[in-house]
Amino acid sequence: xxxxxxxxxxxxxxxxxxxxxxxxxxxxxxxxxxxxxxxxxxxxxxxxxxxxxxxxxxxxxxxxxxxxxxxxxxxxxxxxxxxxxxxxxxxxxxxxxxxxxxxxxxxxxxxxxxxxxxxxxxxxxxxxxxxxxxxxxxxxxxxxxxxxxxxxxxxxxxxxxxxxxxxxxxxxxxxxxxxxxxxxxxxxxxxxxxxxxxxxxxxxxxxxxxxxxxxxxxxxxxxxxxxxxxxxxxxxxxxxxxxxxxxxxxxxxxxxxxxxxxxxxxxxxxxxxxxxxxxxxxxxxxxxxxxxxxxxxxxxxxxxxxxxxxxxxxxxxxxxxxxxxxxxxxxxxxxxxxxxxxxxxxxxxxxxxxxxxxxxxxxxxxxxx
Numbered sequence: 001x002x003x004x005x006x007x008x009x010x011x012x013x014x015x016x017x018x019x020x021x022x023x024x025x026x027x028x029x030x031x032x033x034x035x036x037x038x039x040x041x042x043x044x045x046x047x048x049x050x051x052x053x054x055x056x057x058x059x060x061x062x063x064x065x066x067x068x069x070x071x072x073x074x075x076x077x078x079x080x081x082x083x084x085x086x087x088x089x090x091x092x093x094x095x096x097x098x099x100x101x102x103x104x105x106x107x108x109x110x111x112x113x114x115x116x117x118x119x120x121x122x123x124x125x126x127x128x129x130x131x132x133x134x135x136x137x138x139x140x141x142x143x144x145x146x147x148x149x150x151x152x153x154x155x156x157x158x159x160x161x162x163x164x165x166x167x168x169x170x171x172x173x174x175x176x177x178x179x180x181x182x183x184x185x186x187x188x189x190x191x192x193x194x195x196x197x198x199x200x201x202x203x204x205x206x207x208x209x210x211x212x213x214x215x216x217x218x219x220x221x222x223x224x225x226x227x228x229x230x231x232x233x234x235x236x237x238x239x240x241x242x243x244x245x246x247x248x249x250x251x252x253x254x255x256x257x258x259x260x261x262x263x264x265x266x267x268x269x270x271x272x273x274x275x276x277x278x279x280x281x282x283x284x285x286x287x288x289x290x291x292x293x294x295x296x297x298x299x300x301x302x303x304x305x306x307x308x309x310x311x312x313x314x315x316x317x318x319x320x321x322x323x324x325x326x327x328x329x330x331x332x333x334x335x336x337x338x339x340x341x342x343x344x345x346x347x348x349x350x351x352x353x354x355x356x357x358x359x360x361x362x363x364x365x366x367x368x369x
Contacts, residue, residue, distance in 0.1 A: 005057045012042050012056040070105050070113050078105070078113045086267060089114065094303035137168040140313055141199040143245070144168065145258040146190070146206050148181060151281070152270050160278055162265070163189040165204075166258040167197065170310040171298055173261060175289055177282055186211040186233045194240055198310070203243040206233075207255060213246055257300075264292075 003011065019028035019039070029039050042056060049055035070078070081092055089110040096104045105113070114120045137143045144167050151160040161181050165174045174193045178185040194201060206212040214231045237244040247254040269288045275281035297303045304312075 008058055009053050009056045012046075013053065015039055016043065016046070068109075070109055074105055075113055078110055079117055079119065082114055082119050090299060091297055091303070094297050098297070138313075140167055140169045140172070140310055141197065141201045142169060143203045143205055144193065144197065144201050145255050146193070146204055146212070147255055147258045147262070148209065148211070149262045149265070151177070152266065153274060155275065155277055155281065160281070161185075162262075164258055164261060165189070165193040165197070166261055167199075167306075167310075168205075168257060169313060170306045171257065171261070171301060172197070172293055172306040172310055173289060175285060177278060177285070179278065181209075181211050183211055183232050187236050190233060190236055194242075199314070201240075201242050203245055204237055205245040205247065205255065207247055207252065208249055213244075215246060260300075 015028060015032050015034065018032060019025045022028050022031075025036060025039060029036050045055050046052075077096070078092065081087065081095070087095070089107040092110050093104060093107045111120065144165050146163070146165045149162040149164060151162055158179065161178050163176045163178060163185070166172070174196050176189045176192055178189070190204070208215050210217045212231065212233050214229060214234075218229055218231065234244045252259055265288075269285065273284060275284055292306070294305055294307045296305060298306065301309050
């Protein structure tokens with residue numbers, strides 16, 4: 001049976017009290033279910049400590065030192081990299097291995113160093129139900145996830161917004177900054193993504209924000225005798241023959257990859273430096289984005305960079321020319337989709353009553369996503 005520290009002290013004090021009241025150590029030991037050897041062991045400890053009650057608690061059996069404790073050069077390297085980047089043990093291990101160091105400590109050994117130095121803090125996990133479904137698109141461009149993040153501080157007293165597009169397969173990102181969330185800015189960012197992604201895009205996934213869809217702000221409120229207006233973001237997707245996919249309401253975990261990239265931005269970019277203007281933020285983020293796409297190791301990719309994953313899937317062998325090759329692909333703008341008729345179709349998730357009402361209209365296809 002496990003006892004707490006207070007229970008241990010109280011239990012052993014009761015032995016001494018029992019022996020004093022009975023006037024016999026032997027009878028007290030018999031009543032308490034212990035041996036005389038145990039009794040005198042703790043009695044002598046109690047007397048030698050000057051009747052200090054804390055001496056009656058179990059002492060730690062942890063050794064004062066361990067022959068495999070990481071010290072010296074490796075300890076300094078680990079602490080320096082942690083303070084500079086804030087990376088965790090596994091990513092630090094991957095970085096040291098890539099740099100060609102010999103006798104690199106294991107991720108657990110690195111964790112123990114960080115723990116001893118007080119550089120590990122327990123993060124309180126959210127109580128939200130965990131999304132268990134995991135999948136990854138096999139090819140670049142099969143699905144690009146787009147989301148909006150608030151810039152975590154004001155600049156010149158104004159709130160600004162970060163638009164992020166992330167490829168599901170390679171984690172390659174395109175980012176833009178705007179002064180407001182609007183349909184016009186969403187369309188502008190979409191065109192920027194189509195032009196700058198180094199591969200053709202087959203589908204784009206977003207949440208149900210009003211800057212992406214009319215799912216809740218347009219179609220349900222449209223009169224029965226009128227055709228629902230297609231959102232400009234969806235219409236632009238269809239003009240380039242791109243499917244627009246909407247996630248279920250109130251489930252941001254379905255857009256988890258791009259949400260996780262926003263957490264990385266928060267931890268490794270916004271907390272490190274603070275821009276004074278939107279132009280300065282764009283310049284600083286441009287350098288960070290290049291590091292993110294071409295140099296930063298991603299645990300979800302087996303500690304490869306997005307450019308390396310992209311090169312693996314496309315078939316590049318010369319990684320030294322990877323950045324140049326990607327930039328050349330970006331310069332090749334995609335051809336405008338020939339399927340203009342897709343702009344007449346719109347996909348919604350509606351209640352049954354609204355679905356029946358809208359299904360009677362011509363040239364409209366209602367689908368549960």
